Amino acid sequence: MVGGYAGKILEIDLTTRSLHETPLDYDEARKYLGGSGLAAKVLYDRVGPEVDPLSPENLLIFMAGPLTGTPAPTSGRHAVVTKSPATGIFAESDSGGTWGQALKWAGYDGIIISGKASSPTYLWVKDGDVRIRDASHLWGKDSYETDDIIKSSVGERAVVACIGPAGERLCKLAAIMNDGYDGRTTGRAGVGAVMGSKNLKAIAVEGSRKPSIVRRGELLENLKTIIPQIKEYMVAMTKFGTGNGIVATEASGDMPIKNWRQGSFVEGAGVTSGQYMAEHYLVRNYHCASCPIGCGRVIKVENGPYKTAEGAGPEYETLTALGALCLNDNLEVIMLGNELCNRYGVDTISAGAAIAFAMEAYEKGMISQEDAGGLDLRWGNPEAIIGLIHQIGKGEGLGLLLGEGVRIASERLGGLAPEWAIHVKGLECAMHDPRAYHSMATGYATGNRGGCHLQSASYLWERGPQAFKTAIPTMPFEWYEDRHGLENKGKLTVNCQNLMSVMDSLKLCKFVFNGRVGIENFANWTSCITGLDISADELMEAGERLYNLKRMYNVRHGISRKDDTLPSRILSHKRGTGGSAEFLPKFGEQLSEYYDARGWTEEGIPAEETLRRLGLDFAVKHLPVAARI
Amino acid sequence: MQVLFAPPYNDAVGQRTVTVQLSEGAHVAGLLDLLVEMFPPLRQALTDALGRLLLGSEFFATVDDKVAKADQVLHEGSSVRLFPAIGGGARIESGRFTA
Numbered sequence A: 001m002v003g004g005y006a007g008k009i010l011e012i013d014l015t016t017r018s019l020h021e022t023p024l025d026y027d028e029a030r031k032y033l034g035g036s037g038l039a040a041k042v043l044y045d046r047v048g049p050e051v052d053p054l055s056p057e058n059l060l061i062f063m064a065g066p067l068t069g070t071p072a073p074t075s076g077r078h079a080v081v082t083k084s085p086a087t088g089i090f091a092e093s094d095s096g097g098t099w100g101q102a103l104k105w106a107g108y109d110g111i112i113i114s115g116k117a118s119s120p121t122y123l124w125v126k127d128g129d130v131r132i133r134d135a136s137h138l139w140g141k142d143s144y145e146t147d148d149i150i151k152s153s154v155g156e157r158a159v160v161a162c163i164g165p166a167g168e169r170l171c172k173l174a175a176i177m178n179d180g181y182d183g184r185t186t187g188r189a190g191v192g193a194v195m196g197s198k199n200l201k202a203i204a205v206e207g208s209r210k211p212s213i214v215r216r217g218e219l220l221e222n223l224k225t226i227i228p229q230i231k232e233y234m235v236a237m238t239k240f241g242t243g244n245g246i247v248a249t250e251a252s253g254d255m256p257i258k259n260w261r262q263g264s265f266v267e268g269a270g271v272t273s274g275q276y277m278a279e280h281y282l283v284r285n286y287h288c289a290s291c292p293i294g295c296g297r298v299i300k301v302e303n304g305p306y307k308t309a310e311g312a313g314p315e316y317e318t319l320t321a322l323g324a325l326c327l328n329d330n331l332e333v334i335m336l337g338n339e340l341c342n343r344y345g346v347d348t349i350s351a352g353a354a355i356a357f358a359m360e361a362y363e364k365g366m367i368s369q370e371d372a373g374g375l376d377l378r379w380g381n382p383e384a385i386i387g388l389i390h391q392i393g394k395g396e397g398l399g400l401l402l403g404e405g406v407r408i409a410s411e412r413l414g415g416l417a418p419e420w421a422i423h424v425k426g427l428e429c430a431m432h433d434p435r436a437y438h439s440m441a442t443g444y445a446t447g448n449r450g451g452c453h454l455q456s457a458s459y460l461w462e463r464g465p466q467a468f469k470t471a472i473p474t475m476p477f478e479w480y481e482d483r484h485g486l487e488n489k490g491k492l493t494v495n496c497q498n499l500m501s502v503m504d505s506l507k508l509c510k511f512v513f514n515g516r517v518g519i520e521n522f523a524n525w526t527s528c529i530t531g532l533d534i535s536a537d538e539l540m541e542a543g544e545r546l547y548n549l550k551r552m553y554n555v556r557h558g559i560s561r562k563d564d565t566l567p568s569r570i571l572s573h574k575r576g577t578g579g580s581a582e583f584l585p586k587f588g589e590q591l592s593e594y595y596d597a598r599g600w601t602e603e604g605i606p607a608e609e610t611l612r613r614l615g616l617d618f619a620v621k622h623l624p625v626a627a628r629i
Numbered sequence B: 001m002q003v004l005f006a007p008p009y010n011d012a013v014g015q016r017t018v019t020v021q022l023s024e025g026a027h028v029a030g031l032l033d034l035l036v037e038m039f040p041p042l043r044q045a046l047t048d049a050l051g052r053l054l055l056g057s058e059f060f061a062t063v064d065d066k067v068a069k070a071d072q073v074l075h076e077g078s079s080v081r082l083f084p085a086i087g088g089g090a091r092i093e094s095g096r097f098t099a
């Protein structure tokens, strides 16, 4: 018996309203693990380059990992995988909360959705019983309302993943929200638009079938020491959330400011920090399932123009995207902006990036106040930030353009606008600056979903040797304290990406590293839970396999070195002041080192022997002709 | 007064808890100055290249479980805790900004 997995995948064709269960192929599961890895294989096999992301032929895949729904620390997560309407390539997005756990306990490792419902629909999945229900009354409702209405119908124990109005309107910044007012999100790459294109408003799940844990005693014995250790190392995160380090982020030059063109925001950082939030607005912490850390914030602004409901507060990415990036130092505006993004179902990183882009276009005379529906888009103007979120969420006015993402918006505006559209492959860059941590240059440039910090998260390693050693003890070089140096940065990105692929597949939260745990612990937990003997080396090889699989998906869509680049602002404009004032990443050399370490050609294509070594022989036929010679 | 060191500062100090005597009216900055004198490895973790305390950026102090500023006055029986910034923001270990 293999533990951890539910052993079944639910497939639903919304066009024909048919459903069936597929038994999990355990050989595939060992190779691709679960979560975004296993889902990537499904996407690779079934959604080719000819499929339009918003067509019924695209798949929307929700997938838990083998650790989801078990006591493994921070494992209460699930992945959503699809072809992205924002980038046109591979998309994965990850969320915490309790939805993934509920899915597993309902008896499924994943749900694969194809087709398009003839009218608004939602799914109700309870302990193996699946219903396709009418959602006409939910269409147009925000994500918090949708959660309330569905629960009033199916019961409070259900956990709901849903889109808001942005997803219904196929906005390319649309997210899929889960866990209602707790505001957990699969936010990136427009996954909410794919759900909207299928006329699927929500999936409610509930279950009582916990997965078996084969070596339960051994696991619990291990967790007895590991959980207190994680808690001890992560006091700051528990107390102040992921925004605890905002002041230091600003000081080190890692925080993008004023659409990535300013070096310092000292005072603004202080009053938008996790500490400031804890002191003035924090109601309580929020813990995703099986998480001993609880970095989530539940906040409330009681009065004033930026009053909020009691619900999810912003984390670091949102604090910066709606704060420093737009030169906004008003935390209440950020918190209301966060709530509105959650309600509309909009990714806060991309929303902040789109607003900052619009503010720069306004400053440079390419967008007028009239274009913005009367909003004065001067930097930091609270009314502009809130107003533009409404426009994006409702698909009105300038929001229609910004809702396409900054790449398309800049192309439509024309002129020099692409110069200040900060994205990679169509995905707006996250809130960590490669000019501060140079490995993030290849991290963003080669991220399989575009400008994402979590595909490598290598900035975490550039910060300190201890986390580095614990996370991957076999890292093939020593840590050195030069975040602005070039040496080994390409290799660092490769190793970190492989590790992140493992975590995205087992379904673990990236923050758990700060508790001084790493690949050895993950192998131990996975072995205890599944009963299979899985070593750290086997997991790292699986991570490498998965990264190559996703890359090959993108290669089939025409991606190569020409696309693996950064916005010119990051490559060639210095921050000017602050902790990374004078530094630019030496990108070309780093990228070549990266390809070399990956076993890819100089054009960024996996070599045939690399694919064969990783057991990806089926992908060889998809190599471009030139790469096979 | 008791000072509790969260990891990795406990490694620098060699213990989890330290009891110190401070004069009446002493404030948090004074306590921190005393601690870096007492435990030299802490200096690298808690100060920048110019010796300035990185309170509020690289690390935090709480007094009786509330975030404390440098000028907060301490009282007999106060419980002080030091821990590093982590995660989305700060550097997670000792060392100095290289800029």
Ligand code: SF4
Pocket (backbone or CB within 6 Å): A074, A075, A076, A096, A097, A286, A287, A288, A291, A292, A293, A294, A295, A296, A509, A510, A511, A512
């Ligand atoms: S650390 Fe935060 S985001 Fe990660 S699982 Fe825990 S509560 Fe969720």
